[in-house]
Amino acid sequence: MRLATLAPAKVNLVLRVGPARADGYHDILSLMVPLDFGDGVEVRVSAGKGKVTCRVPGHPDLDGPGNLAARAAEAFRARFGVDRGIAIRIEKRTPVTAGLGGGSSDAAAVLRCLARAFRIRDAAALAEVGLSVGSDVPFFLGPGPAWATGRGERLRPADVAPQDVVLLYPEDPALAIRAGDAYRWLDASRRGAPTPPPLGRPRGIRAGSFRNDLQEPCLAERPALSPLLGLLVGRGATKAIMSGSGPTVFGLFSSRGAARRAAAAVTKEDVGPRVRVIAARTVRRQPRVTSWRSPRSASSRSTRRS
Ligand SMILES: C[C@@](CO)(OP(=O)(O)O)[C@H](O)COP(=O)(O)OP(=O)(O)OC[C@H]1O[C@@H](n2ccc(N)nc2=O)[C@H](O)[C@@H]1O
Numbered sequence: 345m346r347l348a349t350l351a352p353a354k355v356n357l358v359l360r361v362g363p364a365r366a367d368g369y370h371d372i373l374s375l376m377v378p379l380d381f382g383d384g385v386e387v388r389v390s391a392g393k394g395k396v397t398c399r400v401p402g403h404p405d406l407d408g409p410g411n412l413a414a415r416a417a418e419a420f421r422a423r424f425g426v427d428r429g430i431a432i433r434i435e436k437r438t439p440v441t442a443g444l445g446g447g448s449s450d451a452a453a454v455l456r457c458l459a460r461a462f463r464i465r466d467a468a469a470l471a472e473v474g475l476s477v478g479s480d481v482p483f484f485l486g487p488g489p490a491w492a493t494g495r496g497e498r499l500r501p502a503d504v505a506p507q508d509v510v511l512l513y514p515e516d517p518a519l520a521i522r523a524g525d526a527y528r529w530l531d532a533s534r535r536g537a538p539t540p541p542p543l544g545r546p547r548g549i550r551a552g553s554f555r556n557d558l559q560e561p562c563l564a565e566r567p568a569l570s571p572l573l574g575l576l577v578g579r580g581a582t583k584a585i586m587s588g589s590g591p592t593v594f595g596l597f598s599s600r601g602a603a604r605r606a607a608a609a610v611t612k613e614d615v616g617p618r619v620r621v622i623a624a625r626t627v628r629r630q631p632r633v634t635s636w637r638s639p640r641s642a643s644s645r646s647t648r649r650s
Pocket residue numbers: 356359368369370371372374442443444445446448477478479480481494495496523524525527587588589590
């Protein structure tokens with residue numbers, strides 16, 4: 345059986361971070377929204393016993409068992425007692441380690457395909473499997489935009505009207521930021537400062553409240569990101585912030601046309617040769633899983649019925 349789906353990228357319109365917890369994570373309050381672009385994920389489930397394989401054409405460093413998508417498949421097999429072979433193929437389009445949730449989304453896409461293949465309807469159990477792979481995975485298993493709290497596993501659906509955004513992703517490896525480093529830099533920046541106010545509860549969705557607590561410490565460590573924020577505002581963004589743990593920064597625009605004009609106006613002279621410019625729009629629902637059966641199996645099924 346072959347299943348396929350899109351693994352959308354995401355941005356955090358809000359990312360508030362609490363103090364470090366004993367388990368090494370942080371409580372967050374985040375408004376996470378999927379975007380209308382991402383990776384293509386295909387999952388083939390064999391008829392008999394087999395292994396989990398994972399291929400990412402063009403990204404050999406992401407091939408194999410270390411891929412978050414492969415780890416999700418292994419966790420699924422262990423949790424639900426499955427030993428059938430699972431072959432994963434990912435068409436990578438979301439920038440890697442970008443603050444756009446690419447790996448977590450691929451992992452969730454595989455879990456959504458496997459839940460369909462094996463008729464698993466226990467959403468809580470699936471979310472537990474997802475959380476064992478990464479803090480952002482439960483969000484991508486949910487229905488769409490959501491307020492995420494806890495480590496990122498407690499989700500409350502949010503009604504977010506489509507937002508037109510332009511992403512600037514600096515490809516220079518010197519600007520890469522791992523999530524763990526971003527949180528550690530934030531903790532260091534708060535030492536000796538007054539205790540941050542409590543995270544509070546999900547509030548209204550207004551551009552004025554869009555903010556990312558990881559942004560300031562990350563800009564202090566990666567000053568080259570600051571001009572990119574200014575450039576987006578200069579091109580008409582109503583607000584420009586960093587997404588998640590970065591280094592991607594994004595601007596919000598009043599319309600699709602304004603976003604497209606701004607993206608077209610950003611030239612290599614503005615941002616240098618190694619910044620990817622992506623015009624995108626937020627979506628209200630995670631993409632659906634499509635299944636495909638070979639004509640042979642379809643015909644054999646119909647003969648059986650007759
Ligand atoms: C920052 C955010 C914002 O949505 O995502 P990205 O921007 O990376 O996509 C998430 O919190 C990242 O989620 P994810 O990338 O799945 O993180 P994980 O693999 O679970 O954790 C990586 C490391 O980040 C830190 N971490 C992560 C989540 C959290 N609530 N508190 C943390 O302190 C921990 O140091 C952890 O070891």
